[in-house]
Amino acid sequence: MAEKLKIAVIPGDGIGWEVVPEGIKVLEAVGAKHGLEYDFTEFDWSCERFHKTGKFMPDDGLEQLKTHDSIFLGAVGFPGVPDHVSLWSLLIPIRRSMNQYINLRPVRMMKGMKCPLAGRGPEDIDFWVVRENNEGEYSEIGGRLFQGTDNEMAMQETVMTRKGCDRVMRYAFDLCQRVGKKKVTSATKSNGIIHTMPFWDERFEAIAKEYPDIATDKFHIDILTAQFVLHPDWFDVVVGSNLFGDILSDLGPAVAGSIGIAPSANINPEGDYPSMFEPVHGSAPDIAGKGIANPIGQIWSGAMMLEHLGHQAAADDIVKAIETVLSEAGPKTPDIGGQAATKDLGDAIAAAVK
Template sequence: MSNRRYVIASIPGDGIGKEVIPVGQEAADAVADRHGFSIEWRPLDWSCERYDRTGRMMPEDGIDQVKECDSIYLGAVGWPGVPDHVSLWGLLIPLRRDLDLYANVRPVRLLEGVTSPLAGRGKADIDFVVVRENVEGEYSEIGGRLYRGTEHEAAVQETVFTRRGVDRILDYAFELAKTRPRKHVTSATKSNGIVHTMPFWDERFEAAKQRHPGVGTAQFHIDILTANFVLHPDWFDVVVGSNLFGDILSDLGPACAGSIGIAPSANLNPSRALPSMFEPVHGSAPDIAGKGVANPIAAVWTAAMMLDFLGEPEAAKTLEKAMEAVLTDPAARTRDLGGTADTKACGQAILKAIAG
């Protein structure tokens, strides 16, 4: 029996997070058993429901609690009645910043059994990764509101780019590209309209190109870049952007690949000094929560990313293969992908595929 054991904080959160995270946990446990390691899940009730009950999304010592873990597995945050900025800044943003999870990594791949809404596009056309700077940029706390409720009311929000922050996310993107066949990085910018921060970003991208010879590069303004995601998805390999631009692109990408409901993401501390966090992209989806129809594929793919980062690449491959096998069977796919399965049935099909 292997002594490889991982302690993972499980935060289902809100809405469909409570339905899909258990499916991901079962799948992760199944591949762990098959590959000779174990997982100790530490469930945490951090959510909008907790906020309604206590006035906080997570306890004051929440960051210290998760620092004791090897990883964090997060479902979704957000629920009607709790303003989005309250749920986000009460849980997700503090975790990202206090744990220095500066690299948000979101793979975009057209999977077998899934049809892209882009006419004529197949698996070979859509296979790239969006790398998003995750802790600074446009999502800063600097700013404020003046003269509320009067005709002179004004809102100011500051964007903050640091050389350290920009350089390290660019370096991460270039290093990731070196592990992929095409070895290419595209930078998202808007330096023709945003006159201070984006020219600075472009300068640091030029410096990164010099540090990473042998990697192909391209640069697009964000407006035409979004158009090219739709028109020419085959152009892209690794796409790197600021917090806001990366956020937008990493929703558009999965939509081009068939469904945001299957999109995974990782919030990484590449130094591994603190635990990283893994979460599906799809959000809490209040409109379908509690109906048992949520697609658990994003949660399972996210679990595979987590296992790979923890040093279990073969287990991650087993989980991805099982996930892709299920997607080829309409009886195992959920309704959003044209199938007939509910959340539970899809999860059971994944477990069956893992067992072989």
């Protein structure tokens, strides 16, 4: 009897409604091959729902999600709803209520992709960004005073805890060991941010001592972004705070050829709550409805979901199928130099899986 996985599906906004069906198509193809079945439940939580009802999700929405094995998300945000409203009404509550304190994003150039960096190929760009996902710069502590006057002010507090720093750093070192890499790089800014970043550095040094066989280095975030472009081959696993990890994990896939192929995972490593898997690209309102969005980020996120749920062989088959289609002159969407539709690329990857 096939194992049935209970998956909450949130297409969200914009191209989410175009790429999520392709992700599901590939999940079903690999499921048929590996004896996996799915119980998909779709939720219409989105900016459109917010316009209609004043809420992104029902009051018990988070409790509904907790009954699932995993969450498969498309994108959040669309013009007409301020970004901070959409993010703090849907994505961040899920990440925090489910204790998804790890955001994991592979950065990899695949064969068949065109790199924007001269002289770089797939052998040069293959690393991971581990982002702290629950605290740091994205805290809710702060506020505004004297709004609408010349004395108006805004204050936002960064929160870094020993527990929060240690667990994301240990995850980065454990990942480095698990995937056979050699070095963990810390993103910092302790020369300009006087309290939180020296604390981050101290915790990184302390955790590094637990892993004597793994090399380490650290870069201030400004020069680190430059080195992503100049020397992407320097990096194996990069760990950063919520803000720094967010920036680096968008820059990385752009350097690798297209943000359209980049997946991500919001992980609760202990398994106490479902983890959530989503592409990096966002809702892309400029191309929404045109049927030309690249579905690889969503499809690859599905592979990360299966890996997290313990189905490594199925996950590997999805990644291999993506590699095959990209490297063997298969259909390509406009962002990676082709003219194919979203569905064409999804169909090709599903066929390659089979």
